[in-house]
Amino acid sequence: MGKDVAETFPAARRVFEEIDDALGYSISRLCFEGPEDQLKLTQNTQPAILAVSSAIHAVLEEREAVRRDLVAGHSLGEYSAIVSDGGLEPPEAAKIVHQRGLFMQEAVPVGTGGMAALIGPSVEDARAICEEAAQGEVVSVANINAPGQIVIAGTKAGIDRAIAIAKGKGVRRALPLPVSAPFHCALMKPAEERLKPILEAAPFKDLWVSLVSNVDASPIGTGTALRNALLRQVASPVRWVEVIQRMVSMGVKRFVEVGPGNVLTGLIKRIDGNVELINVSDVPTIEAYLRGVTG
Amino acid sequence: MSTNCRIALDAMGGDHAPEEIIKGALEAAGQPVHILLVGRETVIREHLARLTGSIPSNIEIVEAPEVVGMDDNALAPLRRKRNSSIRICANLVAEDKADVMVSAGHTGAAMTSAYKVLGTIEGVSRPALAAILPRAEGHTVLLDVGANVDSKPAYLREFAVMGHFYAQMLFGIAEPRVGLLSIGEEEGKGNELTKETFRVLKETGLNFIGNAEGRDVYNGNADVVVCDGFTGNVVLKASEALADMIGKLIREELTRSTTRKIGAVLAKGAFADLKKRVDYSEYGGAPLLGVKGGCIVCHGRSNAKAIKNAIRVAREFAINRIDTKIQDKISDLHRRESSSALAVDV
Numbered sequence: 001m002g003k004d005v006a007e008t009f010p011a012a013r014r015v016f017e018e019i020d021d022a023l024g025y026s027i028s029r030l031c032f033e034g035p036e037d038q039l040k041l042t043q044n045t046q047p048a049i050l051a052v053s054s055a056i057h058a059v060l061e062e063r064e065a066v067r068r069d070l071v072a073g074h075s076l077g078e079y080s081a082i083v084s085d086g087g088l089e090p091p092e093a094a095k096i097v098h099q100r101g102l103f104m105q106e107a108v109p110v111g112t113g114g115m116a117a118l119i120g121p122s123v124e125d126a127r128a129i130c131e132e133a134a135q136g137e138v139v140s141v142a143n144i145n146a147p148g149q150i151v152i153a154g155t156k157a158g159i160d161r162a163i164a165i166a167k168g169k170g171v172r173r174a175l176p177l178p179v180s181a182p183f184h185c186a187l188m189k190p191a192e193e194r195l196k197p198i199l200e201a202a203p204f205k206d207l208w209v210s211l212v213s214n215v216d217a218s219p220i221g222t223g224t225a226l227r228n229a230l231l232r233q234v235a236s237p238v239r240w241v242e243v244i245q246r247m248v249s250m251g252v253k254r255f256v257e258v259g260p261g262n263v264l265t266g267l268i269k270r271i272d273g274n275v276e277l278i279n280v281s282d283v284p285t286i287e288a289y290l291r292g293v294t295g
Numbered sequence: 296m297s298t299n300c301r302i303a304l305d306a307m308g309g310d311h312a313p314e315e316i317i318k319g320a321l322e323a324a325g326q327p328v329h330i331l332l333v334g335r336e337t338v339i340r341e342h343l344a345r346l347t348g349s350i351p352s353n354i355e356i357v358e359a360p361e362v363v364g365m366d367d368n369a370l371a372p373l374r375r376k377r378n379s380s381i382r383i384c385a386n387l388v389a390e391d392k393a394d395v396m397v398s399a400g401h402t403g404a405a406m407t408s409a410y411k412v413l414g415t416i417e418g419v420s421r422p423a424l425a426a427i428l429p430r431a432e433g434h435t436v437l438l439d440v441g442a443n444v445d446s447k448p449a450y451l452r453e454f455a456v457m458g459h460f461y462a463q464m465l466f467g468i469a470e471p472r473v474g475l476l477s478i479g480e481e482e483g484k485g486n487e488l489t490k491e492t493f494r495v496l497k498e499t500g501l502n503f504i505g506n507a508e509g510r511d512v513y514n515g516n517a518d519v520v521v522c523d524g525f526t527g528n529v530v531l532k533a534s535e536a537l538a539d540m541i542g543k544l545i546r547e548e549l550t551r552s553t554t555r556k557i558g559a560v561l562a563k564g565a566f567a568d569l570k571k572r573v574d575y576s577e578y579g580g581a582p583l584l585g586v587k588g589g590c591i592v593c594h595g596r597s598n599a600k601a602i603k604n605a606i607r608v609a610r611e612f613a614i615n616r617i618d619t620k621i622q623d624k625i626s627d628l629h630r631r632e633s634s635s636a637l638a639v640d641v
Binding site: 200228250 | 326434467469610615
């Protein structure tokens with residue numbers, strides 16, 4: 001992940017180096033060479049994804065191809081979105097998300113929490129399924145990713161029950177996700193607590209273009225607002241559908257996804273079929289984008 | 296309103312106008328924002344020619360031959376000086392040629408122009424000027440700090456709603472804690488205005504935490520503190536003077552002996568950080584909440600950095616559509632009232 005980008009663009013390489021220095025270990029080597037089981041640990045996955053996204057963005061920035069009116073990011077991606085508008089420097093952001101990953105992992109003993117994807121139900125139906133499955137435990141909607149694409153999180157037993165209930169109710173697909181912890185639900189409260197002082201101490205700058213936040217689907221820009229939104233999103237659902245709808249209602253016609261993969265492009269396509277979508281995730285897509293922007 | 300926000304910037308208003316205002320506009324021009332520089336075109340062009348090679352494409356000049364001076368009456372833009380830069384800024388917003396106006400000029404004249412030319416949001420009786428005050432951790436929104444001298448409970452309720460949405464945006468929190476400025480914590484404490492307002496605020500569905508005392512403006516117990524403009528203005532001015540005085544005392548004491556002077560030099564970074572934390576220019580400007588579109592009132596002393604920040608604040612303000620949120624909430628409150636009045640009648 002990101003290896004070709006770092007080898008091709010010096011600006012990207014610099015971002016990886018800065019992040020490696022800040023973290024005190026080589027996340028770039030993990031990114032480029034693995035081992036896969038190390039990269040899969042969320043305290044590594046989080047800074048790794050952030051590093052790749054920030055590195056690609058640095059390339060676009062160097063070529064002055066970053067004209068935008070608003071930014072947003074999905075969960076961890078909010079950090080990259082903030083980096084992209086100068087709200088945080090990549091090394092600072094990487095240090096925070098490394099801790100974020102650790103805290104999220106340590107919030108719940110391994111194997112006791114889970115997440116599942118529900119394909120088909122409305123948000124209301126998904127909430128009803130969670131309520132029925134909870135039986136005094138935590139089971140709740142964690143991501144509203146696209147119409148009919150909902151992720152739920154909670155205790156392992158609760159998630160198993162929710163999957164059974166969903167199937168009983170005729171939900172098209174209900175499948176457990178291979179994640180190491182139940183993100184974006186109340187079980188993450190201990191992680192939120194531990195992240196608080198770290199976010200408070202971090203040198204946030206006010207954004208110019210506003211971030212449409214996961215937690216409120218509302219545009220924010222001050223350092224204080226960014227800190228609070230990043231803190232609250234840890235144990236709250238990612239309201240991605242509303243984030244995109246809000247951006248479209250504000251006049252956004254084109255979305256450029258910057259970072260490894262193209263999951264968000266796929267989600268946005270399902271949320272609104274009328275917007276232009278561009279994915280910038282590797283050397284060919286970076287080059288194509290730069291050609292398109294700079295002519 | 297699209298994401299391409301248009302800002303009407305009063306180029307002639309402020310102690311350091313037009314130079315610092317134009318510099319601020321140029322510094323902001325790298326961002327996705329369209330700036331209408333309002334003032335004497337020849338003067339603006341002279342400054343621009345000196346400050347920059349070519350005028351950025353997102354800066355436009357709008358001619359306004361008159362200037363409201365500091366000794367002018369607040370009503371000047373409505374009467375004698377209808378072609379003043381402040382008035383033209385308001386006209387541009389009223390005519391939907393701009394989304395928000397920003398001025399570091401005559402505060403009274405800016406507020407009057409915004410109030411009378413833009414008008415208030417449906418359901419809002421009076422606009423309120425909101426100040427952001429620094430505290431040890433975070434900030435507090437205080438309103439009204441001077442848009443109105445006299446107030447009624449109904450106005451204060453509107454201020455509470457406006458402060459709620461402003462704090463949501465500013466602080467990124469869902470339910471800002473709203474306090475009512477009074478002279479005691481208990482419900483029965485205060486004057487007629489605050490006692491009646493207390494009763495009204497309890498019914499708003501906002502996160503109303505009850506009375507806030509003067510100290511609560513600075514101790515972090517409330518995110519929003521609501522008061523009438525007379526009181527708010529007194530609090531604001533007294534606070535500013537107190538901060539200035541303490542700064543002066545510290546300087547005096549630190550320069551009294553050589554040892555202390557050395558200490559002061561060593562602690563220079565700490566003082567710089569402290570200054571940044573209480574520096575008005577970091578916040579850019581105070582919004583006049585409750586008017587259609589929006590109006591950001593900047594400090595008369597605004598330098599280029601403060602103007603640049605004010606443009607940022609104005610953009611964020613416009614994009615957030617706080618006016619729509621305020622309108623919806625207030626009409627909701629009115630609806631609930633009329634339905635409960637109906638229930639009583641029946």
